[in-house]
Amino acid sequence: MPSSSIKRLTFGGAVVWVTLSAAAAAQNTPATSNDLTPESAVEARRALMRSIDAAMQQIEATAPTSLDDLGVYNLQQQYGAVGGMLLSFPHLFPAGSDIPEPPVAEGGNPSISRPEVWTNFPALVTFAEQAAQIAYMASMTPAEGLADQAAALRSACSSCHEMFMEYRSGVVGPVELPANLPFL
Numbered sequence: 001m002p003s004s005s006i007k008r009l010t011f012g013g014a015v016v017w018v019t020l021s022a023a024a025a026a027q028n029t030p031a032t033s034n035d036l037t038p039e040s041a042v043e044a045r046r047a048l049m050r051s052i053d054a055a056m057q058q059i060e061a062t063a064p065t066s067l068d069d070l071g072v073y074n075l076q077q078q079y080g081a082v083g084g085m086l087l088s089f090p091h092l093f094p095a096g097s098d099i100p101e102p103p104v105a106e107g108g109n110p111s112i113s114r115p116e117v118w119t120n121f122p123a124l125v126t127f128a129e130q131a132a133q134i135a136y137m138a139s140m141t142p143a144e145g146l147a148d149q150a151a152a153l154r155s156a157c158s159s160c161h162e163m164f165m166e167y168r169s170g171v172v173g174p175v176e177l178p179a180n181l182p183f184l
């Protein structure tokens with residue numbers, strides 16, 4: 001029997017494949033809040049980024065001007081959620097979480113935070129705040145302006161990644177979750 005399985009997850013309508021080997025999950029999941037480790041911070045910030053990514057993919061796949069009022073409202077809510085996630089992101093870099101080779105889930109999407117995060121942390125915070133600002137502005141933008149906001153937000157993702165993120169192997173694949181998670 002395989003030690004892990006693949007699950008199809010739905011985040012706000014966007015379908016993503018998430019992978020985390022059972023072993024990696026056991027290693028990274030704290031039993032109590034006293035057990036929070038740098039490894040769990042790495043796992044948390046990558047999970048947060050994957051949720052941001054799922055929302056962003058849905059945003060970019062939607063033609064705002066073809067939506068009714070409720071559809072526009074839902075899209076604006078997606079932007080708002082991305083804004084909140086972006087503001088939370090810089091809080092997930094505790095001392096010691098600059099792990100050069102963090103445990104990577106089997107088949108996972110192995111991003112790493114570059115050393116510049118720790119040598120230039122205020123810039124990371126600024127990038128996060130600027131990207132969040134675009135997302136919050138978009139959450140109040142009417143349908144006609146939302147395509148421009150999506151482009152602006154994507155460019156904010158890329159600017160920050162250019163400076164602070166890299167993929168270890170360039171492999172972007174499905175991620176596995178343990179089959180026994182309560183919400184699956």
Ligand code: HEC
Binds near residue numbers: 052109113128154157
């Ligand atoms: C403030 C800087 C910043 C912004 C803005 C930002 N990211 Fe990231 N992102 C990072 C960093 C740093 C990592 C690497 C985290 C790690 O592995 O420690 C990352 C990782 C990721 C990953 C890989 C997660 C994984 O599974 O390892 C994805 C996908 C991603 N970002 C998507 C996005 C999208 C989409 C946006 C824009 C909506 C965005 N990011 C905005 C800094 C940023």
